[in-house]
Every structure is written in structure tokens, then in C-alpha cells.
Amino acid sequence: MAGLELLSDQGYRVDGRRAGELRKIQARMGVFAQADGSAYIEQGNTKALAVVYGPHEIRGSRARALPDRALVNCQYSSATFSTGERKRRPHGDRKSCEMGLHLRQTFEAAILTQLHPRSQIDIYVQVLQADGGTYAACVNAATLAVLDAGIPMRDFVCACSAGFVDNTALADLSHVEEAAGGPQLALALLPASGQIALLEMDARLHEDHLEQVLEAAARAARDVHTVLDRVVRQHVREASILLGD
């Protein structure tokens, strides 16, 4: 069998999308009553659940407390059934630790941490099904959860991945496209100001093409923002109706 054609001559990707099109995004806020904030998101077949506690007092060693701002603690885990082959360990492996670190960096840049000195904000994210773009799904889920918890932020943090195939930048890679092994870029953006909260790439890509891929990822992140914004407004409307009764 010949290798999979990621982008056909007619400009279609394997799953029928065009180069700049996102997968279908569905999200809900406030899925758990016992947490301060929670959200669930589906980006195509990638499904993630985020829970936020805080801001609260520092748990455990007091020495970790920061005098001028809140400590953001992120934990990432991925369900054993989330991937095609069953996983052995749901969390604590290298990949999970790295992902937790990335999430922490992202949200330290977005949350107004100086408003809550000497306190802690916990963000727990779990991936239920991994079909490409797990980082992006986690960030988007966590954004909604932080918003749900009412923690003040500079802006939404919207993340999206982008790849590069046949001189074309592809937005929002699926698992098939990621597995093909091309360059892959993950971008977390604060859409209102256009500031970048996190940018990560783990393959070789020629400098000439970087701008094009970055542009595609930023455009996709803005599209994600439009969707998330609608979800938040919808949620607020529903909540106010409930309160109004």
C-alpha cells in the first residue's frame, strides 16, 4: 500500500477538511458541581476534561508559597483507554510531566496571578480520547474551566496545532496527520492582544516556512476563540436564566 496522501491535489485532507479548517468543536462548562470550575471539550475525536480548584491556601509545604503571586499547579493525565493501544500508566510518566509543565507555563502567562499572592490554583486535566492535538484540547478545556471558576484572566487562552505538508500549512492536525511525522507546531494565543502564551515545535522546519505555519496556527486559534466565546456566552445565558427563576 502506498503511503497515505495527507493533502490531495484537490486540497482535501484525509478526513475531508481543507488545509485551514478546524475539526468540530463541542464544549460544555460546569460539568462537576464539587469543583470550583470545570469544563469538557471535544475537538474532533479528542476529548478532554478539565477541573479547577482555587485560589486556595497553599497545600503541603508552605515554603512553596510565592509572596507576590499565586502558584499555578497543573497536572495532566491521560486515560488508559484514550489511545489505540491501551496505556499502562495513566499519569506520572515523562510525557505527562512535560505536558503539565507546558500547561503551567501557559496559564501563568494568562491568569492574573498577582491578584492572589501566597495562594494556589490547581488545574487538573484528563484526556479521555486522544486523536491528535491533545495539548490544544487541554488548554482550551482548562481555559473554560478557569473561566467557570471565576478566576480573573488577561484573556482567553486559545490553542491550536498546525503542521506543514507539501508546502501548505495544515491547521488542527488529527492523529493520522501527526503520526505521519511531519513538523508540528503547537501555539497558545491570547487572541485579543495577539500575544503568544506558548509556542512549541518538535521537528525540523525551514525558517522560510515558519511564518506561514505560525500564521495558520494563529488563525486557527482565533477561530477556536470564536467558538469558545460562544460557549461561554451560552453558558452564562443559561446560568442567568436559572438564577433568574
Added chain:
Amino acid sequence: MLQKREKVLLLRTFQGRTLRIVREHYLRPSVPCHSPLCPQPAACRNDGKLLSSDVTHYMIPDWKVVQDYLEILEFPELKGIIFMQTACQTVQHQRGRRQYNKLRNLLKDARHDCILFANEFQQYCYLPRERGESMEKWQTRSIYNAAVWYYHHCQDRMPIVMVTEDEEAIQQYGSETEGVFVISFKNYLDNFWPDLKAAHELCDSILQSRRERENESQESHGKEYAEHLPLEVLEAGIKSGRYIQGILNVNKHRAQIEAFVRLQGASCKDSGLVSDILIHGMKARNRSIHGDVVVVELLPKNEWKGRTAALCENDSDDKASGDPPSEPMPTGRVVGILQKNWRDYVVTFPSKEEVQSQGKNAQKILVTPWDYRIPKIRISTQQAEALQDFRVVVRIDSWESTSVYPNGHFVRVLGRIGDLEGEIATILVENSISVVPFSEAQMCEMPVNTPGNPWKVSPEEERERKDLRETHLVFSIDPKGCEDVDDTLSVRTLANGSLELGVHIADVTHFVPPSSYIDTEARTRATTYYLADRRYDMLPSILSADLCSLLGGVDRSNKTLADSLDNANDPNDPIVNRLLRSMATQAMSNALYFSTGSCAEEEFHHYGLALDKYTHFTSPIRRYSDIVVHRLLMAAISKDKKMEIKDNLLSNKDLEELCRHINNRNRAAQHSQKQSTELFQCMYFKDKDPENEERCISDGVIYSIRTNGVLVFIPRFGIKGAAYLRNKDGLVISCGSDSRSEWKPGSLQRFQNKITSTTTGGESVTFHLFDHVTVRISVQASRCHSDTIRLEIISNKPYMIPDTELFQQSSLLLKSDLVKEVTRSVEEAQLAQEVKVNIIQEDYQKYCQTKGRSLYTLLEEIRDLALLDVSNSYVM
């Protein structure tokens, strides 16, 4: 807008477990339909290729038809073909990359009236596969459903014919929808294209070869060859250094026995081998064909063999030459083929007597390819008798390990054996040169220049360009009457006293916008092909011979740059000098184009010209590479001037691809030129009695020594060939006191720069390198291959032409005379047969070629003159 669906796939993992995978599948309300009948072209976003509007129906081939009959669908006569995405994907999955790329190129090619319809991404065309439904049934159902949708989409205005090989589908869908017909492929050809004989023949031959293959796989023979190893084993073997990867090169003169593998890429450095690897015999070659990328295993050292240095004739494959082979070289055997390089082959059917000797299996016929390096091919056909006297194109289908020869099928007829047009067509096919007349769409892009409506430089352009018409004296160095003058010169003294030399080149890129139809065509052709008596242009004649030609007294736009001159010296001994020079350049590998982005700057150099950096751009009319350089130059200029750069430059990857293509085409152009020259030489000497005709005896220079003969160059005709000192009966040459040669028993002794023949009687004669000898030229006719020139030394003294004055001139004049005379005699033969003339006339129109005493003959003379010029000025 998009609708999300999910597809469930069951894949088998390496451990053998089944894995359930869910993939998303997005559908959209409209995908481009590429039909001129589309009611909402804006919604469909039909950009690019459209189906033509003058067809009577659209044809939709089923997946099986696309797989099996793609070659027939490639006929330009078949119009209005819609390839469904479902069908294309099965080709990709089941037939591999080669076949799929063929399909992709077909879809991209503006000359073919076919499009792809992405039915699986269309909301109403997509059908999910039902539980328990077989893949094949689902594909056929999807294609039919899409056909029905397409019919309604075009508002029922265009009948659609779906062509399938599935009998059940014909039964089931045949009369389901009015306006959508479902018929079999054979039926389709019979009803819609009864006159397209070539397609019918091809169809029969494909059917027959498939039937044969099915029969064969049932019978279980003893194996003739070892099985090829699976791909993973090969790749692992190459990595570990156990196997070596390379390109198979068959020795033209010993095609049955010797082949060499030229090492490729990393294997070169790792294995520490310096030379090529010898593959001895057909068994070791294991079904690989000249040009294939093969994987080789080295044999143990005690089985290594040496290559033969003796001259030998192509047809005699007996190993009884008796010469001790040279020292052993690395020898190996092929264990697998990574990439097959099969193309179209020109073959000849065996004559009647040979068919009878092949006997009982009259259905299967062994045909002999024109190229010596290709093994005989087994064809199943009933037309063998009718095709006996023709050159025929065939394709190889498969080569099973149980079969001595590969299986193939018949594609089309080229022409009669020995007929000039047929033989030229053979040369073109063998070099994969395809020259069809320029299509209407391509000609439409050309500017108009008629006497009533002459082309002028537009005022905007005039402002943009620097006008040298008044300030410079621009002149051409091409002779009077030359049509395609693409560069001119100008000289003037500057204010500071130095000379300015201007070189002005026609601005072809102005007329050939990137990725226009004409650009695509020019890129495919890559160069103008010059054969001995004709040329096939890269661009239409309106550009090559009119607008871009810098003719005297006519305004033309062009590019200008300044350059410098070199001096030249005088000759000593013209013929030997010229010979040396041509040998020196032959020893060098040919210069190649490459993209400067693809390798480090230290690796840039041109060996032949001894320059660090070299490119040429003086002939954009006949070289596509020059067009590319022009575009780069324009981009560089517009960048300097801070103008916006049109986004049309190629990326490094595309450019590398293009360079490979151009190099490949240039090689084909050189080969075809050489082969056509040889063809003309043979036709010139054919039917002449070598004993009596004056022209058959000539002076020659020995330029190489072999164990049983010498290689001779004949300056008068520009012929190079082998002359034997030992004949087939084992007799050697001897020259008596009158220096006339005779065959006598004796032996040969070879030294570094001479060869001595000693008879048993004690007489001996020695031939030195660069000795002049008298040779007799005769033609060895061959049925299956091209005729060859034979040389026979009849005296060891130079041949004296009475008029020595003529001696120098004759070499040049006769060479072009040769072409003229052959062309004339062919024309005379044509005149004798009125009917034949008509056919040839049609051919002339078909190939758009110039007749008889063409411009080409003129150019050829100029080239010869130029050669003389340089060789005279060559410093010893």
C-alpha cells in the same frame, strides 16, 4: 457547514490483534464539480480545469475499470471522463504509487479532458458502508450514487455512462435511473468508440494478458528465479550493510551476460567499494530490467568474475571468445527490486519461420525489444502474423518467478520496419519523447501576429524597458535566413575608452507566464529535440520562429547583459585534434543542472568548462532551463527595484524535481539525436554494394585498441565503429606487401597503444593508436534492432583521395549531404507511391514538422562550422 461523520476501521496490528480505529470524516454541501453545466458555479467553486462542453455524455469509470484499463482511459480521444474519488483511492491502495501517480498526472494534464470529483466529501454523495457489505460492493454503490447525484446536479442535461466490470451492478442499476446508463467497458468501447481501433486492440491485449496470468498462477511450474525478498528485509539489509542498493545497468554489447550495478547513495561510502558490481548472467539478475533500482548481495570472493574487454557482436551470445577475462571484480546477485523502471518498449514480432519454430504455443509469442538491454517479452496475441513487419509498442505487466521471460501486452503500432517515419517514431518512443501538436487551449494563450494585425510592443512595456533601438547597433551572428535568432550582440565604445559588449536575448518568459498551459507543455518537453532531419520545438512556432526571434528591422523585447571575449589560436593537425577533443569531452561525465539550494556552495563547479559557477540562458526558445533562469533574473531585478515580486518562483524541492526532469530530457534528446544520425548513416550506405561503390571506402583513424579489434573513427562521415582483427572463424588479419589485407590463421597480441597480428607464416602487421587506415563501410541489417555500420580494414595505409584540397572540406560537407541524400531518396520513394505520399503528408501535419530541406539542415551546417572553428582553435 461541515458535517461530522465517523468511520470505523478495523486494522490488524503487527502482533496480529485487530484494532478498532475511529476516524472522523467531514462532509460538505458542495465540492467542485468541474462541469460547465453547473447551475451554481459560485457555490461549487469551480476553479481550474473544466470538462469540455462539446461532449455527448460524461463517462464515469468504476474502480475496477480505473485499475485495469487506465491506459485506455489515457487516450486523448476519450473525453468527459469523471474519476470518482472512491475509484482513485482504490487505485492508490491496491495498485501502488506508480499507477496512482500516473492517474494524478492524467488529472493534472490540461490536455486530457478528465476531472476528479471528490464524491466521498460531498454531503449527498457519501454513503456509509453497511454492516457486512463487502468493500467492492460498497465502492461500486458509492460510485453509482455519485453518478446519479452528478446527473441531477447538471439538471439532467447531460447523460452519464457509468462503466463497470461488475455484472451484478449492471443488472441492478442498469435501468434504475433514467439518463444514467450502466454498461460494461467492452460494451462502452463498442457502442461509443467503434472507430477507435487502437483502444480496442489495447483492450483485447489487456484482457488476454490478464487471462493468461490467471491461468499461469493456477499452474504451478518449477521456479526459474529465486523469489524477491520482502521489502522490510531489504531495507534492514541495506542498513546493516549486508545488501547494497544501486541502479542496474545492462551492458549493451553483452546483454545476456553482463550487467553492472552502479552504487547509489549511502551504500557507496559504507561498503568501501569503488567499482560497480558485476551481475553475471540472467539468473543472478533475477528478473530486474535495465534501469531498475535493485538490491544486491555480494558473492564470496572466489566466485567473482571479470568483465570482458573483447569486442563482440550483439547477437552472438556464445561465450566461446576464448579470451581470458580481465581481473575479477566484485560480483553479486540481485535479491530484490526497490523500484521498477518499466516504460514503453518498441519490439518486433518474430518472422513467420520463427513463429513456426516456436510451435505449439502460438498464442504466446516472444517478441524482441529494439533496445538490446531489455530481455525478450512474452505477448499473448492473435495478431502476430499481421504485425510481423511492424515496429510495435508493448508494456511489461509482470514477471513471475516461474517464467523465463516477462509477460507484456501489445499497445500500438508505430510503423513499418525500415521505413524512415517508423524508425524515427521508434527512436522517439525508446527515448520516451512524446511530441503531439500544440493544443488549441495552448495556442489561445499565444499572442496574435498576422499581417492584418501585427504584434507591437505595448506602450507600458516600452516605458518599463530600456530602449536600445536608437543608441546601440544590435546585430546577430547567425547567418542570413536563420529563423530562430534568440540572441544578438552589440558593441560600442564607452566614454572612458573601454569596449562594451552587449548580449541581447529574446524575452520568452514575457510570453510564457508560469504554470500556463504553454508553460506546462514546455516543461514537459524541457528542450527542443533535434533529430538528424527535423526538429520538435519546445514552444509553438509563433514564439520560436516569429515573436521571440530577434529578426532584423523588427522591434522585439529582450533582455540584455554585458560579457567578455576570449581569443583563439591556430591548429596543427585538424583531424586528430578534433578526435582528441571529442574523446576528452566524452570521458567527462555530462554536466547536469542542479538547484543551488540542494547542495553546498563548495560543490558547485562545471568540470568541462573548468568554472566554479556556470549557468546558461541564451536560448530560452529551445531550453526550459533558460526560461527558469530568466524568471529568476526577472525576480532578482524586480527585487532590486523594490517592485512586488510575483509569487511564482519555484521552491528548492520543486526545482530539484525540475532539474532531474530536464537532465533526463536532455539525455533523451542527445540519445535520440545520436540514434537518428546513426539511422541516417545506415540508410545512406544501405543497398550500396560495398565492393564497388566509391563512398563505401574511406580513410579512418584508430582511436582505441581492444583484444580482438580496434575502434575506428571515419572523419569523412563522422562515423565511429569497431573493426575486427580476428574474424568469427578465428582467422587474423594480415597485410601483404601491397598493404591489402587478407584473413589468415594466426594470433593477436595487444599492447598498451598498439596491437600486433602475427600469422602462422610469420608475417606480422601492427596497428598503432591514431594510425590512418583504409576501411570499407557496409551495413549490417538487423530485423529487430537498428541497423549497424560495419567496418572492415582493407589496407593499413591511409586512403588517398585524389584531390587533397577537398580532403578537409569533404568531412563537413558530406555529413550534411548524407542527411540530404537520405531524405531525398526517401522522398523519391514516396513519390513513386501516390497513396503513401498522402499518408506522409498527414504525418507531416500531425507532427508539425518542417519538410525536406528544412531549417534544421541549415542549422546543422552551422553547427558543423562551429565545431570546425573550435577544433581549429584548439591548442595542443
